[in-house]
Amino acid sequence: MRRMLVITRLRVPASDADAVVEEAAAARTALSAQRGFVDAYFGRNLDDPTLWTFTTRWESVGAYRRALSAYAVKVDAAPLYARALDEPTAYTEEIRDIS
8 A cells, every 4th residue: 555645735925924834733733643644744935935835644545535534634624724725635655766
C-alpha cells in the first residue's frame, strides 16, 4: 500500500496571516489524532506571501478519507480548508530512485 500526500494550497490575505497560522495548528491537531496520520507541514510561498500550503501525509487513501469524517476534523479543520484553492489535492507518495 502506498502512502498518500495531500497538498492543499490556500489563498490568504496578508491581514489574515496570524489567523491562518492558528487555523493550521488546529487542523493539524485534529488530523494528527486520526489513525493513519503520518505528519504535516505548513508554509508560506516566498514569492507570493498570500499563497500558503498545508501538506499532510497519510498511511493510505482510506486513512485520509476516514479522518475527514471525524467530528473533530470537520469542526477544527473547516476554517483552514475553507480557504483552499479549488484544485486537486491528493497525490501518491512515489518512492523511487530519481537520481
